[in-house]
Amino acid sequence: MSNLDNLYREIIMEHYKNPRNHGLVDNSDYKSNRIKNPSCGDDITIQTLVEDGKIKDIKQEATGCSISVASASVLTEIMIGKTVEEAKEIVNAYLNMVTDKEYNQTIDLEEASVFSGVKKFPARIKCASIAWVAFKDTLE
Amino acid sequence: MEKNNWKQDFPQQDDNFYYFDSAATSLKPNSVIEKVNYYNRELSSNINRGMYDKSQKATELYEEARQKVANFINANENEVIFTRGTTASLNLVARAYGLENIAENDEVLTTELEHHSSILPWINVASKKKAKIKYIDLKKPGKITVEAFKKAITDKTKVVAINYVSNVLGYITPIKEIVEIAHKYNAIVVVDGAQAVQHFSVDVKNLDVDFFAFSGHKMLGPTGIGVLYGKESLLDKINPIEFGGDMSLDVNKESFGWKVSPTKFEAGTMPIAEAIGLKAAIDYLESVGLEKIEAYTKKLYNYFYKQVKDLEDIIIYNPNSDTNIFTFNIKNVPSHDAISYFAEKNIALRAGQHCAKLIHDHLKINSSLRGNIFIYNSYQDVDYLIKTIKEAISYFKNLGF
Numbered sequence: 001m002s003n004l005d006n007l008y009r010e011i012i013m014e015h016y017k018n019p020r021n022h023g024l025v026d027n028s029d030y031k032s033n034r035i036k037n038p039s040c041g042d043d044i045t046i047q048t049l050v051e052d053g054k055i056k057d058i059k060q061e062a063t064g065c066s067i068s069v070a071s072a073s074v075l076t077e078i079m080i081g082k083t084v085e086e087a088k089e090i091v092n093a094y095l096n097m098v099t100d101k102e103y104n105q106t107i108d109l110e111e112a113s114v115f116s117g118v119k120k121f122p123a124r125i126k127c128a129s130i131a132w133v134a135f136k137d138t139l140e
Numbered sequence: 141m142e143k144n145n146w147k148q149d150f151p152q153q154d155d156n157f158y159y160f161d162s163a164a165t166s167l168k169p170n171s172v173i174e175k176v177n178y179y180n181r182e183l184s185s186n187i188n189r190g191m192y193d194k195s196q197k198a199t200e201l202y203e204e205a206r207q208k209v210a211n212f213i214n215a216n217e218n219e220v221i222f223t224r225g226t227t228a229s230l231n232l233v234a235r236a237y238g239l240e241n242i243a244e245n246d247e248v249l250t251t252e253l254e255h256h257s258s259i260l261p262w263i264n265v266a267s268k269k270k271a272k273i274k275y276i277d278l279k280k281p282g283k284i285t286v287e288a289f290k291k292a293i294t295d296k297t298k299v300v301a302i303n304y305v306s307n308v309l310g311y312i313t314p315i316k317e318i319v320e321i322a323h324k325y326n327a328i329v330v331v332d333g334a335q336a337v338q339h340f341s342v343d344v345k346n347l348d349v350d351f352f353a354f355s356g357h358k359m360l361g362p363t364g365i366g367v368l369y370g371k372e373s374l375l376d377k378i379n380p381i382e383f384g385g386d387m388s389l390d391v392n393k394e395s396f397g398w399k400v401s402p403t404k405f406e407a408g409t410m411p412i413a414e415a416i417g418l419k420a421a422i423d424y425l426e427s428v429g430l431e432k433i434e435a436y437t438k439k440l441y442n443y444f445y446k447q448v449k450d451l452e453d454i455i456i457y458n459p460n461s462d463t464n465i466f467t468f469n470i471k472n473v474p475s476h477d478a479i480s481y482f483a484e485k486n487i488a489l490r491a492g493q494h495c496a497k498l499i500h501d502h503l504k505i506n507s508s509l510r511g512n513i514f515i516y517n518s519y520q521d522v523d524y525l526i527k528t529i530k531e532a533i534s535y536f537k538n539l540g541f
Binding site (some may be wrong): 002006007008013017031038039040041042063064065066067068121123124127 | 479
């Protein structure tokens with residue numbers, strides 16, 4: 001498989017075209033975080049609802065390239081239902097995976113593992129990370 | 141097919157790399173690299189300070205570079221200030237002239253076409269001074285016209301901050317006409333010439349511009365060196381924004397003075413090797429001839445444009461660009477997805493907003509792909525680019541974009 005084909009996996013395209021948990025809510029119980037990347041025009045907002053140390057719900061709105069939109073969508077699917085501690089571990093493992101650093105392989109990245117192809121495209125690491133970094137801050 | 145006689149002078153290229161990102165920064169010919177290396181290897185001495193031969197030689201070469209730049213744009217030597225680049229030049233004007241001369245309710249007239257370096261310094265001045273930023277209406281597909289300028293200028297306009305050539309759309313602004321009108325309103329005109337000087341000859345006296353800025357690295361020169369031209373009468377009136385070595389006079393515990401232009405604006409050790417390299421870049425451009433370069437690249441651009449303009453899945457935002465800059469998107473494909481395809485195929489283009497968000501807002505797009513055909517591009521390069529654009533279109537279509 002070429003580097004490009006490994007980047008544009010079917011699951012990524014599927015999330016890009018049908019992003020999950022899309023659309024923001026006007027509810028102050030959700031912790032909201034917006035990150036823009038001025039060089040490429042990515043604009044991503046993540047809203048997280050935490051109850052009793054567990055992630056009850058996530059909403060996202062992402063404009064940008066397929067990788068940034070899909071990674072926001074995949075994130076929401078994986079994280080809903082996890083504890084805050086589990087979520088933080090997964091985020092760290094994911095961010096290390098896309099930047100081609102060592103990470104704890106025993107952590108199950110579920111569908112997010114399809115973004116491993118990003119590490120061959122250093123210029124696209126930001127695209128794959130932006131939603132995850134935004135999400136991480138909502139947990140603090 | 142016409143052969144490219146200059147490609148061989150640019151060592152950054154090989155048979156498997158296709159460089160179309162010259163609007164971001166140009167490649168550098170051997171003669172420029174050699175001059176920069178010569179300074180570092182043989183001289184490496186400071187200017188205006190040492191009494192030894194190598195310092196004298198460095199000072200001579202640095203001032204020769206200034207003379208070369210002055211001749212290149214038809215200015216006097218004391219009107220040519222070396223800076224870090226266009227951004228530093230335009231910030232110098234905004235801080236040294238703008239902050240001192242703009243008052244509440246004054247207007248700064250500009251356009252949505254500006255590169256951030258041409259507009260952010262003035263937004264900063266306007267917000268500090270409670271002045272207003274006003275925008276000249278653009279004519280489709282994004283051109284500045286004298287008619288629209290006439291409508292926008294008022295008695296309150298103090299500064300016109302405007303590009304000579306848009307770094308996104310590549311159209312040439314009618315600067316001479318604009319300056320003439322602006323001066324009737326007693327407004328000064330600050331021109332961002334970063335995309336102009338490498339394409340056609342610029343005569344600042346004939347244009348009668350008040351300030352004119354450009355960078356070395358977009359005209360075959362090194363990074364880290366740029367130029368601010370200012371009219372002598374204006375440079376005499378404004379104060380330096382950086383204080384330090386070499387620019388100063390009569391230093392006391394409580395006060396100091398400064399020298400005249402250009403030295404008063406060149407505090408500290410300047411990018412000496414880069415200034416010398418800039419002279420070599422101008423020598424190179426002049427040895428080929430700007431008109432000859434433009435005639436060749438225009439032919440190449442037309443050859444390219446004719447073959448891509450009617451492709452079904454391409455949107456070109458600047459039809460018939462004046463300066464061989466082409467800005468486009470593949471339909472339904474975000475520019476950052478497309479750019480990865482081109483990068484994999486060893487084609488250098490640029491994706492994003494190109495430090496010019498406002499024109500993307502104006503065009504109602506998020507981002508775009510930009511390329512530029514320049515002196516070292518060949519017909520073979522352009523053929524490969526066209527072929528790859530077509531392949532990219534079908535690649536992304538097949539993926540489901």
